[in-house]
Amino acid sequence: MADTIPARPVVADTIPGRPVVAESVAGLGPVESVAVDGLEDQLARVALTWLAEPGNRAIWSLVQEVGAPAVLDRLIAGDVPDRKLRGSVAARLTAGDPRRFAEIALRRGERLGARLVVPSDPEWPRRLTDLATLELDTTGRYNHDIRPPLCFWVRGEWPLGRTLDRSIAIVGARAATDYGTNVTGDLAYSVACEGWTVLSGGAFGIDAAAHRGALAADGRTVAVLACGVERPYPAGNSALLERVAETGLLISEWPIGADPLRHRFLIRNRVIAAATAGTVVVEAAARSGATQTMSRVLALGRPAMVVPGPVTSAMSVGCHEILRSNPDARIVTSATEILEEVGRIGEYLADPPRGRERRHDRLDEESTLVMEALPANRSSTPELIAAEARLELPTVLRRLSLLEMAGLVVRAGNGYILRHSPSGTG
Amino acid sequence: MADTIPARPVVADTIPGRPVVAESVAGLGPVESVAVDGLEDQLARVALTWLAEPGNRAIWSLVQEVGAPAVLDRLIAGDVPDRKLRGSVAARLTAGDPRRFAEIALRRGERLGARLVVPSDPEWPRRLTDLATLELDTTGRYNHDIRPPLCFWVRGEWPLGRTLDRSIAIVGARAATDYGTNVTGDLAYSVACEGWTVLSGGAFGIDAAAHRGALAADGRTVAVLACGVERPYPAGNSALLERVAETGLLISEWPIGADPLRHRFLIRNRVIAAATAGTVVVEAAARSGATQTMSRVLALGRPAMVVPGPVTSAMSVGCHEILRSNPDARIVTSATEILEEVGRIGEYLADPPRGRERRHDRLDEESTLVMEALPANRSSTPELIAAEARLELPTVLRRLSLLEMAGLVVRAGNGYILRHSPSGTG
Incomplete structure (x- = not known):
C-alpha cells in the first residue's frame, strides 16, 4: 500500500x-x-x-x-x-x-503544496508536548480532549518548530471594534519587528488584524486553522490567508478537505495556547472563544496577557472578565510589555522576578556572560564583548538587544554600556 | 482666653x-x-x-x-x-x-456654618486611626508624614463618622476624557443609589463627575478639600461644592483661611484613602495624584479598585500602571463589582472568600440568622423572617438586600427565597 x-x-x-x-x-x-x-x-x-x-x-x-x-x-x-x-x-x-x-x-x-509534519520530524514544535500532561479544572469534552496534535498540515516554507520558537499568539473577537483592530495591528507590527512570529486563528476581526500587522512589518505570521489548509476559512479572509501561506505558515491539525465545524475552533484553541511563548487577547466578548483559549494558556503556565479597553465596550467585557477572575493574567498595554512577559520564559530571564529581587539577578547564562563582559564604566563593541565572553557574535547581538529591551544596557556609539553598576550581575 | x-x-x-x-x-x-x-x-x-x-x-x-x-x-x-x-x-x-x-x-x-470635629467627638471617623500605624515603602516627606488628622473642619448637616462608615472614594484625573467622566457619573450614581456615600476631592474632571453622579441620585457625597472649607477650590467648581455642602459634607484638615497649596493635595490624599471603605480610580495619568492616593489605599489594605480604559488613552495610563504593578489592585468595570469589593470589609462578608470556599461560609452573624430563618424550599416575607430570626425588621430588610446583591437570596413575590440549599449556611 x-x-x-x-x-x-x-x-x-x-x-x-x-x-x-x-x-x-x-x-x-x-x-x-x-x-x-x-x-x-x-x-x-x-x-x-x-x-x-x-x-x-x-x-x-x-x-x-x-x-x-x-x-x-x-x-x-x-x-x-x-x-x-x-x-x-x-x-x-x-x-x-x-x-x-x-x-x-x-x-x-502534495499537489497543493501542503506538507505533513509529524512528531518524529525535526521541525515538530516541541512546546506542544506540554499538552500531554495538561489538566483543566473545568469539565466538558473540549476541556478533556486536550492532548497534543497527532500531526500538522503545513503550507509555507519556514520550518514549523523554529517559526514557533519565538512566537506570540494575538487573538480576540471576530466582531472587533476599530479600537481593537487598531491596537492589534500596532502590537502585531511591533512584536514582528522585534523578530517574533505572530500567531493567530485566521478569523475576522482581531485575528485578521494580527496577521495584517505582522505582514505590514515584513514579519512572520502563522494562521492556525480549524479546517483543511487548502480552504482558508473564512472565505472573506482568503486573500489574507493566501498571503500568510506565501510569507509565513498556514497550519492545521485537520486533513485536507476537513470542514471548519464549529466545535473544531474550540479544539484548535489549545494549539494556539500551547504553540506560543504567550498569548495576548485584545478584545473578547464574555465567555467567548478567546476566554476559552486563555484558560488553556493559564493552565499551561504561559504568559496570559490581556489588553484592557473601555468598560463601556461589550467587546472588552471578556478581557476584563479574564483579568478579574485570574490573578495570573497580566494586563498589557504595549508591545514592550508583551515582550517583557514572553521574555520571562526561556528568553533572557530564567524566572519571573519577584518582590525586591533585581531583574539581572535572574539572567540566563548567555546574558550573564554578556553582562560580565561589559566594562563597568565605559562602552564596548559587540565584537569585543563576543571575544571577552567567548560567545558567537550573533548570540551576543541577540542578547544585547534583549538586554537593551530589558533596560539593562544602552546603546552608546558603536557599542553598548551597562545601565546599572555590574555588582550583583552574577 | x-x-x-x-x-x-x-x-x-x-x-x-x-x-x-x-x-x-x-x-x-x-x-x-x-x-x-x-x-x-x-x-x-x-x-x-x-x-x-x-x-x-x-x-x-x-x-x-x-x-x-x-x-x-x-x-x-x-x-x-x-x-x-x-x-x-x-x-x-x-x-x-x-x-x-x-x-x-x-x-x-462659626459665622460660616463650619464646625470643628476632633478625635474625642462621637462623630470622629474611626477608620482614620489606621493612619496611626501606616508605613509606606516609598520615601519622601509626604510618604513619611501620613499620620491621622488632628481635626476636621466640616460644613454640612450629616454626622461625619456615620457618613463615612459606608463610603467609597472615586477619584481620578482633572483632565479627564468624556469616557472617564461618563463612567464616573454612572458608577457614582449607582453606588449612591445603594446607600453608599461617594467621597472625592472636589477637583475638576473625575472628582467633579463623582460628586455630580451622587447628587443626581439624591445620594450623599463628601468633598475632602486641601484648603479652608469656606473657599471651595477650584473656583470653577464652587457652585458644585456649595451643593455638596448643602446636601452632603465639605471637609478639610486645614483651618478656615488656608490656601490650596500644591503639596496639600498630596497630604490630603491619605485622608481620602483612609476615610473610605475602598477607593476607585477611574482615569489617571502616569505617576499622578490618583496613583499616589492608591499607594496609600494599598498600604492600608483597603480595596484598591481601578477602572481600565483604552490603552490608546493617556488618561488611562496611570490606571493600567497601578494594575500592572500591584497584584492587590482590582480591576472593576461596574458598580456591582465595586460593591462586591467594599462589601468584603465590614459588610456582609467577614473575609474575602478564598479558593473553593463558599461565600455564605463567611457571612456575618445577622446575615447568617436571616439565612437560617428562610425556609429551605419556599419564600418567606421579611416580617416572618424578622420574627423567626429575632431581629428588627429594618435590619432584616437591609441584610436581605445585601444577601440579594451577593446572589444568595432572590426576591419572590412579597418575600425572598434562598438561591442555594441552606446546608453549609451556619
Whole structure:
C-alpha cells in the first residue's frame, strides 16, 4: 500500500520511509519506543484525525504506547477500551476506509503544496508536548480532549518548530471594534519587528488584524486553522490567508478537505495556547472563544496577557472578565510589555522576578556572560564583548538587544554600556 | 482666653468645655490618657495645623502622649526634638500667634456654618486611626508624614463618622476624557443609589463627575478639600461644592483661611484613602495624584479598585500602571463589582472568600440568622423572617438586600427565597 502514497512534498530534512521513533513525553518519564515506518506513521496519523477529532485523550495515549499504525488497526477492529470512542469510530467507519482517505488527502496535499509534519520530524514544535500532561479544572469534552496534535498540515516554507520558537499568539473577537483592530495591528507590527512570529486563528476581526500587522512589518505570521489548509476559512479572509501561506505558515491539525465545524475552533484553541511563548487577547466578548483559549494558556503556565479597553465596550467585557477572575493574567498595554512577559520564559530571564529581587539577578547564562563582559564604566563593541565572553557574535547581538529591551544596557556609539553598576550581575 | 472662643456651632452631642480624653490608638495598645479641656483641645489642634502641615509624624505622636495643648506650648517654647520641625515652626511663629490665629479661625468658622470635629467627638471617623500605624515603602516627606488628622473642619448637616462608615472614594484625573467622566457619573450614581456615600476631592474632571453622579441620585457625597472649607477650590467648581455642602459634607484638615497649596493635595490624599471603605480610580495619568492616593489605599489594605480604559488613552495610563504593578489592585468595570469589593470589609462578608470556599461560609452573624430563618424550599416575607430570626425588621430588610446583591437570596413575590440549599449556611 505504501507505494500509492506520494513522497512527501517537503522542506524538512527527513527521508520518507526511514524508521522513526515515537516521541517521548516530557515529564512522563521514558515512553516505550515504538519503531514505525515513516510513511506508515504519517498515513496512520492522518487516518486517526479523520476517525476522531484531534486532541482525543484515549487515542493520543494509545499512540504513545503502541504507535499510530497499531492504534489505527485496533480502532478499525473495534478494539477500543473507551465505549464512547468505540461508538463514534464505528459510525465514522461506515463513511469509508480511513487509510484510503488518508492516501487521497496526502496526494491532494502534495499537489497543493501542503506538507505533513509529524512528531518524529525535526521541525515538530516541541512546546506542544506540554499538552500531554495538561489538566483543566473545568469539565466538558473540549476541556478533556486536550492532548497534543497527532500531526500538522503545513503550507509555507519556514520550518514549523523554529517559526514557533519565538512566537506570540494575538487573538480576540471576530466582531472587533476599530479600537481593537487598531491596537492589534500596532502590537502585531511591533512584536514582528522585534523578530517574533505572530500567531493567530485566521478569523475576522482581531485575528485578521494580527496577521495584517505582522505582514505590514515584513514579519512572520502563522494562521492556525480549524479546517483543511487548502480552504482558508473564512472565505472573506482568503486573500489574507493566501498571503500568510506565501510569507509565513498556514497550519492545521485537520486533513485536507476537513470542514471548519464549529466545535473544531474550540479544539484548535489549545494549539494556539500551547504553540506560543504567550498569548495576548485584545478584545473578547464574555465567555467567548478567546476566554476559552486563555484558560488553556493559564493552565499551561504561559504568559496570559490581556489588553484592557473601555468598560463601556461589550467587546472588552471578556478581557476584563479574564483579568478579574485570574490573578495570573497580566494586563498589557504595549508591545514592550508583551515582550517583557514572553521574555520571562526561556528568553533572557530564567524566572519571573519577584518582590525586591533585581531583574539581572535572574539572567540566563548567555546574558550573564554578556553582562560580565561589559566594562563597568565605559562602552564596548559587540565584537569585543563576543571575544571577552567567548560567545558567537550573533548570540551576543541577540542578547544585547534583549538586554537593551530589558533596560539593562544602552546603546552608546558603536557599542553598548551597562545601565546599572555590574555588582550583583552574577 | 477660653471665653474669647465661640461655642461650637455643632450638630454633635458633646458639650463644649467638658473634659475629654485623648483618643487611644488601635493596635498600639493603651495610650496614656490625657485629660484635656474640650475648648482648649480644639484651639490647640487648630493652632497646630497652622504651625505645621497635618499628618506630621512628630507632632501627632506628641499629641498622643501629652495632649494637643501641651504640644502647642512646647512648640511655641521651641522645645521640639525634631530639628527640622523646630526650624519650620520657628519660622511660622514669626508670622503671628498661633492661639490668636486659631481663635479667629474658629470664630470665622462659626459665622460660616463650619464646625470643628476632633478625635474625642462621637462623630470622629474611626477608620482614620489606621493612619496611626501606616508605613509606606516609598520615601519622601509626604510618604513619611501620613499620620491621622488632628481635626476636621466640616460644613454640612450629616454626622461625619456615620457618613463615612459606608463610603467609597472615586477619584481620578482633572483632565479627564468624556469616557472617564461618563463612567464616573454612572458608577457614582449607582453606588449612591445603594446607600453608599461617594467621597472625592472636589477637583475638576473625575472628582467633579463623582460628586455630580451622587447628587443626581439624591445620594450623599463628601468633598475632602486641601484648603479652608469656606473657599471651595477650584473656583470653577464652587457652585458644585456649595451643593455638596448643602446636601452632603465639605471637609478639610486645614483651618478656615488656608490656601490650596500644591503639596496639600498630596497630604490630603491619605485622608481620602483612609476615610473610605475602598477607593476607585477611574482615569489617571502616569505617576499622578490618583496613583499616589492608591499607594496609600494599598498600604492600608483597603480595596484598591481601578477602572481600565483604552490603552490608546493617556488618561488611562496611570490606571493600567497601578494594575500592572500591584497584584492587590482590582480591576472593576461596574458598580456591582465595586460593591462586591467594599462589601468584603465590614459588610456582609467577614473575609474575602478564598479558593473553593463558599461565600455564605463567611457571612456575618445577622446575615447568617436571616439565612437560617428562610425556609429551605419556599419564600418567606421579611416580617416572618424578622420574627423567626429575632431581629428588627429594618435590619432584616437591609441584610436581605445585601444577601440579594451577593446572589444568595432572590426576591419572590412579597418575600425572598434562598438561591442555594441552606446546608453549609451556619
